[in-house]
Amino acid sequence: MTRRATLTDVAGRAGVSVSTASRALHRPGRVSPATTERVQQAADDLGYVPSAAARQVRSGQSGTIALVVPDLTNPFFMALVRGSTRHLRAHDVVQVVADVEEEPRTEEQVVAALAGRVDGIVLAASRLDRAALTGWGRRIPLVVINRDVADAEVPTVTIGTQGVVAAVEHLAAHGHRHVAYAGGPVTSWSDDRRHRAVVETCARLGVRLTALGHHAPRRDAGPAAADAARRTGATALLAYNDLLAFGALDRLAETGVRVPDELSVVGHDDVFGADLTTPALTTVAVPAEDVGARAAAQLLAVLDGGDLPPSDRHVDLPTRLVVRGSSGAAPR
Amino acid sequence: MTRRATLTDVAGRAGVSVSTASRALHRPGRVSPATTERVQQAADDLGYVPSAAARQVRSGQSGTIALVVPDLTNPFFMALVRGSTRHLRAHDVVQVVADVEEEPRTEEQVVAALAGRVDGIVLAASRLDRAALTGWGRRIPLVVINRDVADAEVPTVTIGTQGVVAAVEHLAAHGHRHVAYAGGPVTSWSDDRRHRAVVETCARLGVRLTALGHHAPRRDAGPAAADAARRTGATALLAYNDLLAFGALDRLAETGVRVPDELSVVGHDDVFGADLTTPALTTVAVPAEDVGARAAAQLLAVLDGGDLPPSDRHVDLPTRLVVRGSSGAAPR
DNA sequence: GCTGGACCGACAAACGTTTGCACTTTAGGA
DNA sequence: TCCTAAAGTGCAAACGTTTGTCGGTCCAGC
Numbered sequence: 001m002t003r004r005a006t007l008t009d010v011a012g013r014a015g016v017s018v019s020t021a022s023r024a025l026h027r028p029g030r031v032s033p034a035t036t037e038r039v040q041q042a043a044d045d046l047g048y049v050p051s052a053a054a055r056q057v058r059s060g061q062s063g064t065i066a067l068v069v070p071d072l073t074n075p076f077f078m079a080l081v082r083g084s085t086r087h088l089r090a091h092d093v094v095q096v097v098a099d100v101e102e103e104p105r106t107e108e109q110v111v112a113a114l115a116g117r118v119d120g121i122v123l124a125a126s127r128l129d130r131a132a133l134t135g136w137g138r139r140i141p142l143v144v145i146n147r148d149v150a151d152a153e154v155p156t157v158t159i160g161t162q163g164v165v166a167a168v169e170h171l172a173a174h175g176h177r178h179v180a181y182a183g184g185p186v187t188s189w190s191d192d193r194r195h196r197a198v199v200e201t202c203a204r205l206g207v208r209l210t211a212l213g214h215h216a217p218r219r220d221a222g223p224a225a226a227d228a229a230r231r232t233g234a235t236a237l238l239a240y241n242d243l244l245a246f247g248a249l250d251r252l253a254e255t256g257v258r259v260p261d262e263l264s265v266v267g268h269d270d271v272f273g274a275d276l277t278t279p280a281l282t283t284v285a286v287p288a289e290d291v292g293a294r295a296a297a298q299l300l301a302v303l304d305g306g307d308l309p310p311s312d313r314h315v316d317l318p319t320r321l322v323v324r325g326s327s328g329a330a331p332r
Numbered sequence: 333m334t335r336r337a338t339l340t341d342v343a344g345r346a347g348v349s350v351s352t353a354s355r356a357l358h359r360p361g362r363v364s365p366a367t368t369e370r371v372q373q374a375a376d377d378l379g380y381v382p383s384a385a386a387r388q389v390r391s392g393q394s395g396t397i398a399l400v401v402p403d404l405t406n407p408f409f410m411a412l413v414r415g416s417t418r419h420l421r422a423h424d425v426v427q428v429v430a431d432v433e434e435e436p437r438t439e440e441q442v443v444a445a446l447a448g449r450v451d452g453i454v455l456a457a458s459r460l461d462r463a464a465l466t467g468w469g470r471r472i473p474l475v476v477i478n479r480d481v482a483d484a485e486v487p488t489v490t491i492g493t494q495g496v497v498a499a500v501e502h503l504a505a506h507g508h509r510h511v512a513y514a515g516g517p518v519t520s521w522s523d524d525r526r527h528r529a530v531v532e533t534c535a536r537l538g539v540r541l542t543a544l545g546h547h548a549p550r551r552d553a554g555p556a557a558a559d560a561a562r563r564t565g566a567t568a569l570l571a572y573n574d575l576l577a578f579g580a581l582d583r584l585a586e587t588g589v590r591v592p593d594e595l596s597v598v599g600h601d602d603v604f605g606a607d608l609t610t611p612a613l614t615t616v617a618v619p620a621e622d623v624g625a626r627a628a629a630q631l632l633a634v635l636d637g638g639d640l641p642p643s644d645r646h647v648d649l650p651t652r653l654v655v656r657g658s659s660g661a662a663p664r
Numbered sequence: 665g666c667t668g669g670a671c672c673g674a675c676a677a678a679c680g681t682t683t684g685c686a687c688t689t690t691a692g693g694a
Numbered sequence: 695t696c697c698t699a700a701a702g703t704g705c706a707a708a709c710g711t712t713t714g715t716c717g718g719t720c721c722a723g724c
Binding site for chain 4: 348349350351352355362363364367386388389390391392
């Protein structure tokens, strides 16, 4: 393979002009069957692949959008990616997925690199600050997932707090009077929102709440959270997400703390594996595929020149509690 | 946002020519500091983002490669993606990830759509037939993971059979005389290779082997495999991958079959969650991140005009057995 | 035999960049 | 004062497409 064959090469080999070659390939009926055949043959012989870039430079459209996620190894984002992929494929849009590994610096670089080559960007759980976010919103069509943006023009998809509220109610109903909350990353907007909902619900139900501070949303941060929860004397641990809860379960098993008899554990996201643990994890189910699909849909709507009606600009999808074995009656 | 600002707009606003604007932005020192400053300012004001497509049309390089995987929700491929991402980011190459959902038709379409907009493609566990594969190999730089290709020019990264061989040996050492193998997808080259290795090793050790036929590499295909294994009277089940093993464990727990006392179960890949099950899954660890990274490295080498020395053209990475609780002594 | 139209193909412009070359201005040395 | 060099800037070509427009050929119908 020396050099990619170009349309000029194909035209030359078929003995026609470039424009005829172009039409032969994409405008069925515009050129005679005989010529079309010859051009097709030449294209096949040369292994011709049209350059999307050249096409884009003319049309101004790349037919590509980017989806930026903080951590692809988190099953939650996998599901989100798949939802987005499905929606986009149905609309003939190619999707670029970028994993920024929870690094705001990387995220900034990735967005900058992507901005020039895609028609729009979906940012999931962005760690960028508001200024950066609105700045990019001015440069390129943007949709953000699980973030609010000062600039209300930027469409958002968020997930509701119904699930965590239900989780606290569930614990209260089982006699828990003291709950510990293991928070997510400092820069996480959804942690903030989730935390507030927990605080409010606990206050409403008269349940004591201890905040255990921020944790990386990874399994290896779980053990510390478990230990911290034990120290507070709380009878239930509410974790920012399932990965954290997995890590906590690891640690509790290791130290011989019985779940849920001595400590109830509740996660968030209902990711792959949540039902594999022993006991299976009580958690909050999030329609991750829907989230991805809705975000993709919003971006496509914006790109289709459409101004979204303000009511559709901010979508909040409901979550619900899934009770499994890791939560139960409070120890007396 | 009406229309993306172009370099012409920036130049106009700064009162310079397009070429000067271009140089001011990418050729530090080539234009006077005062002009550079003015151009920068204009670019910021307009929210200018250079069009990667236009650049590509000149250079012929997109600075992008594609990674095509059969199923993004399979944690094994997630890890692979991350390995590739890391390697490529370090080399300033943008990565496009496409999930083809195990569909050869989709895969063909996706490859066709991608071929014109990326510099090269990594195909993981491709379900394409050999003809299609060599055809694309002529059109665009290709690297395939876990496939052989008739055309030895196409670089490959494969994973070894050390792990499954060790698994059979491990079972034999624990007194198992009859093992069942639940195979993967029909079109899967790695299933073929893995199966052969199991057949050989069983023959060598005098262990009876029953092949249970092909299964989708998903958790929901596991229960059928478990039932089939029980019917054969085998004392151990070797599953094509961990997802299948998870599903088998689900079913065995449901039907009250004790693992490993009545049936040993061994998976493959050591994906996220393999240590969460009860009992934890004995499986074969695959250096998935390495696989992704090596494939990316090979593609970059090819793109750098380099002919790979034949010795580097086909990389086979070793696998190893990880013994956990789901395998043990054969029932007597 | 002419006219009109259908059909087919080619020419050239345009998309947003980058870059080789040429031009102008200024400074510095002889 | 003149020459040379260097610095700074602009012109225009080129990348690979797509598409509006135009010209030519062929045939049917009068």
